[in-house]
Amino acid sequence: MRLRGLCRRRRHHVHNSVPSHMIGPGQRGSSLLLTNMSRILQKILQELEPDAEITFTLPVVESSSGKQYYAKTGSVHEQEQYTGEAESLKHITAAAPGLAPRVLATGIDDDGRPYFVSEYLDMTRHTSTTMTKLATRLAAELHAHHSEKGFGFGVPTFCGATKLYNG
Numbered sequence: 001m002r003l004r005g006l007c008r009r010r011r012h013h014v015h016n017s018v019p020s021h022m023i024g025p026g027q028r029g030s031s032l033l034l035t036n037m038s039r040i041l042q043k044i045l046q047e048l049e050p051d052a053e054i055t056f057t058l059p060v061v062e063s064s065s066g067k068q069y070y071a072k073t074g075s076v077h078e079q080e081q082y083t084g085e086a087e088s089l090k091h092i093t094a095a096a097p098g099l100a101p102r103v104l105a106t107g108i109d110d111d112g113r114p115y116f117v118s119e120y121l122d123m124t125r126h127t128s129t130t131m132t133k134l135a136t137r138l139a140a141e142l143h144a145h146h147s148e149k150g151f152g153f154g155v156p157t158f159c160g161a162t163k164l165y166n167g
Helices: 032-048 076-095 128-142
Strands: 002-006 053-057 060-063 068-073 103-108 114-119 157-159 162-164
Touching (some): 032 053, 032 060, 032 068, 032 103, 032 114, 076 103, 076 114, 076 128, 076 157
Parallel strands (some): 002 053
Antiparallel strands (some): 053 060, 060 068
């Protein structure tokens, strides 16, 4: 597997010539954050697509197979926010498969920073017809789903940086 690309937010290049066991931004003073994300992406994507060539322009990751993924990492202070986002998406996927991106991997790296990898869903190409279908699915599937735990949610979720208590 080869990984190559550009991190838009940090503008570090990942060179094609980097051996597959050293996936990362190269050897020229690269950010530790991108190196850690590259290592995490390498492990996750090798499990998902062992023979694919991967190109990433974070947060979008593209595979030579045509699949796209969404990947991000946060600060140590955002662990709870990432947990809430991942758990929310898992519950939405259980209630209405295909409505939200499926979470493929989430966790905390060795430095305490949260990371998140999911399917990538392009939400920019919707017409009024597809938006009507989305609204119908939200009403019919998502709001009809009943949690095994009743009302509430097991972890806090967030609106931006604002913590929401849902229990």
